[in-house]
Amino acid sequence: MIKGTDVTLRGLSKRFGKVWALKGLDLEVQAGELVAFLGPSGCGKTTTLLLIAGIYRPTTGEIHFGERRVDHLHPKDRDVGMVFQSYALYPHLTLFENIAFPLRLKKVPDAEVKSRVQSTADLLGIGHILNRRPAQVSGGQQQRAALARALVKEPQLLLLDEPLSNLDAQIRLSARAEIRRLQRDLGVTAILVTHDQAEALAMADRVAVFSTGELQQFATPDELYRKPKNTFVASFVGAPPMNLIEGVFKERAFEAGGFRQGLEGPHPQGQGWLGIRPEDIELRAEGTPATVLVVEPLGREALVMVESGGVRLQVLVPAEAKPAPDQQIHLHLPAEKLHYFDRTGTRVGP
Amino acid sequence: MPIRPPSWRLILIVLGLITLPIGVGTLWLLLTALFNQVHGLLPVGNINFGNWRFLWEGSINGRPPIWVALFNSILFAATVAFIEVLVASMAAYAISRMNFPGRRLYLGMILVLHAFPAVSLLIAIYYILRVLGLFDTLFGVILVKASLEIPLGIWLMKGFFDNLSWEMEMAALVDGASRWTVFRKVALPLVRPGILALGTFALLSAWGEFILPYTLIVSGKSWTLALYLQSFLRESFVDYGMMAAVGLFYALPVFVFFLLGQKYLLNIYSGGVKG
Missing domain, CATH: 2.40.50.140 (Nucleic acid-binding proteins)
Structure with missing residues (x-):
């Protein structure tokens, strides 16, 4: 059981050259919650995720995980697991070594690496194909391997960047439910970035709707649907x-x-x-x-x-x-x- | 009427005619090296290994033993290739992945350097090496050759690094890697085809290098095989038989190497990561 952290963003902004990708974001994610960042492309949702992961440094603002301020920390010191849209598996390594990668970097002893990789992989139903390379398994299995790699170090926070958009429509629905179940069982805090409003409404406890670098509304799926705060949310949520x-x-x-x-x-x-x-x-x-x-x-x-x-x-x-x-x-x-x-x-x- | 591609036979004949001089040259080299005397392409006398006595007689006509030249050539080619691959891959990664002041200017300058005719720098290089005390040393020529080749290497490796996905590097950072670890454990293994291609290219180019050692090396102990071969032409009586044998000896490793390495050489032009 992982103890999820709560996440607080204060006045968070990011500028690329002359363009503000994100403007003064204030947001609080509670421990163990699954929050979706929803919006069209270029709305600032992925920028926010990468700021939380530590890939980007914020132009202004603060990021806190619980009591700990992290915005000045290197990604490796943030204790975050992340799944990317392309899965970003390492093609030169087997699935086993892909999942073991974060543990190897932490210099975890061999025997422990073996047992943790195996149990995480079993949890995701890919325990039997660990000696294959990413190119030799299906898209759904690659996605599970990416999820296993993110979870194997038992992070406090799981970041998911469009994790389902490369899957076939058929497995997408079951993957949705499975990620939700896994997240709830493990108790990890999760942030999901998506442009698919159905996915956000179906999976998240709360949804943050973004447009042009600004937070439009942060509410439960139900409230978002029944009481959209403005015409953007009204037209973006619901199909x-x-x-x-x-x-x-x-x-x-x-x-x-x-x-x-x-x-x-x-x-x-x-x-x-x-x-x-x-x-x-x-x-x-x-x-x-x-x-x-x-x-x-x-x-x-x-x-x-x-x-x-x-x-x-x-x-x-x-x-x-x-x-x-x-x-x-x-x-x-x-x-x-x-x-x-x-x-x-x-x-x-x- | 539809345009028909010319028949394979015609293509082969045309290509064969074009490559004929090279084939004949190689054949002549082979015959001259193996027989006492050759009239045109017609060998006279028997097969004779006298032309190959440089292999066992040590010093001939004041030349250093061929094994010294062979060792120097191997050392020269291997060191140049090593330095080139090392510097080019690190520089290319920095240029491909990192944003630093003057990046564009630097890129442009590399391109100019790559296109610059190196021979025109020879006199300046000569003086620089003299000042540094590296004139007439193999190490000096290694540095010169490597630095002249590195711009091309950087461009080549940059192409390979540009093809890597950013997400993969981000994933490695989130997984707990430092920037250096990302380079070593993720980026470098994935550009292996590029490194092999550049390494092969650098080895072959250094193996065949003549003008730099010829200008910058005087003493026999630092001779490479190219200088050894050239020394025949400086004599009043040119021993063509032995010269052909030395030429063959010099070319043989390249044949072998090319057979083994052509896969990677072709990669230079295709590039990219295969999953």
């Missing part, structure tokens, strides 16, 4: 993404061109965005009139693109209730499922 309509909030209504939606309760005034998730829109006999443009069957459900008063919306409906293209339908947008954002995209309610 298909939330419908965002730019328009004007008026007295008890929201208008965008010919589109009009009645509002109840307190709501903002003036320019802003109205958001609603595709699965929250209902097709009814009465309501806002709309025209069906495209119908995409997705198996259990169908994604329907509709147009109402010049506004295009995506609606997720049960497959058996799907309308036909060009059909005239009526939409119902439940008041409790609406999201309000002001003109800058910041959530203002409900």
Whole structure:
């Protein structure tokens, strides 16, 4: 059993030349937690991970593991295990020597190296192929070997940089669950970098959403989904993404061109965005009139693109209730499922 | 009409004609070395090993024994190759992986040095070696030859290091390696094809080197095989038979070495890591 550390980032920034890859990040990861860093490429999530690992030195700010300040330490003194997107196994070494590498550097006695490598490899189900080289095993096995190499020195913190993105879709789902189970069983704190919102929501206790070098929101998957803090998070988290309509909030209504939606309760005034998730829109006999443009069957459900008063919306409906293209339908947008954002995209309610 | 590639037979004939002079030259060398006398390509008399008496007679016409020259040649080639590989791989790693002030300028200068005709430096080198007290020593020529070859070596090795993935080095750092350990245990083993290629190239180039030892070495005890061979042409009566035998003796290691090392030599032009 590994004792995970908590991680505190304070005012962390990184500049490359004239570009700020990361701007003033404050974040706390609790011991034993799995946190996902989510965002599009170039958002600063991998930069943050490499800062925590010690590959990059921060331009400003502090990194603490528990009581220990580590931002001035060399990576080898940070007690961190890391899995890279390409796995970064050493092609000239067998899987055994790959996994043993961190222990050899620590001058662990031979017998102990042998038993620790074997038990870690057994834990990951690759104990029987340790004499092969990375090129002689499958992608999934390479990924396990990389994970074993990260875990063999029993780190306090496990860093995962897109560990699943090179796997086939089929094993990706099982690998997700397995990494989660392993992390929980071992009690190690973990940070997972991913651009796949489904992966982040499925695996993480909490998700930090990044965009253009800044933290947008740090919350549980549930809260992220139900109460996105701004339009970026709203559109990035969830697939298909939330419908965002730019328009004007008026007295008890929201208008965008010919589109009009009645509002109840307190709501903002003036320019802003109205958001609603595709699965929250209902097709009814009465309501806002709309025209069906495209119908995409997705198996259990169908994604329907509709147009109402010049506004295009995506609606997720049960497959058996799907309308036909060009059909005239009526939409119902439940008041409790609406999201309000002001003109800058910041959530203002409900 | 579709364009047809010319037949293999035609290609072989053309290539054969082009390489014919080299083949004939080698054949002439072989015949001259083995027979008393040769008229053109026609041997006269019997096979005779008299031309090879330099192997067992020691000093001939004031030359040092051939074994001294052979030893010097081996020492020269091996040391040059060793220094070249050592310096070039470390410099190339630094240039490929590290950011330091003047990196671009340094890179440009290496390229210029590589293209610079070394012969034009001979007089300056002569004076420098005299000042350093290294004139007429094998060590002095080794330093000169190695430094003239190192720029090419750096470029070559840089290409190999550039192909290594950054993530692998990052992984090694996180695994607990220092920068030096990363170089030694991860980067260096992965550019082994490059090191073998550069080493082979350096050995062959130093083995064949003539102009530098010819200018910078006077005394017979420091002669290399190239100087030994050239010394025949300085005599009033040129013993072509023995000269051919010495030439063959000089070329033989290269043949063997090339047969064993051509795989790595070809690597110079393809480059890259094989997983």
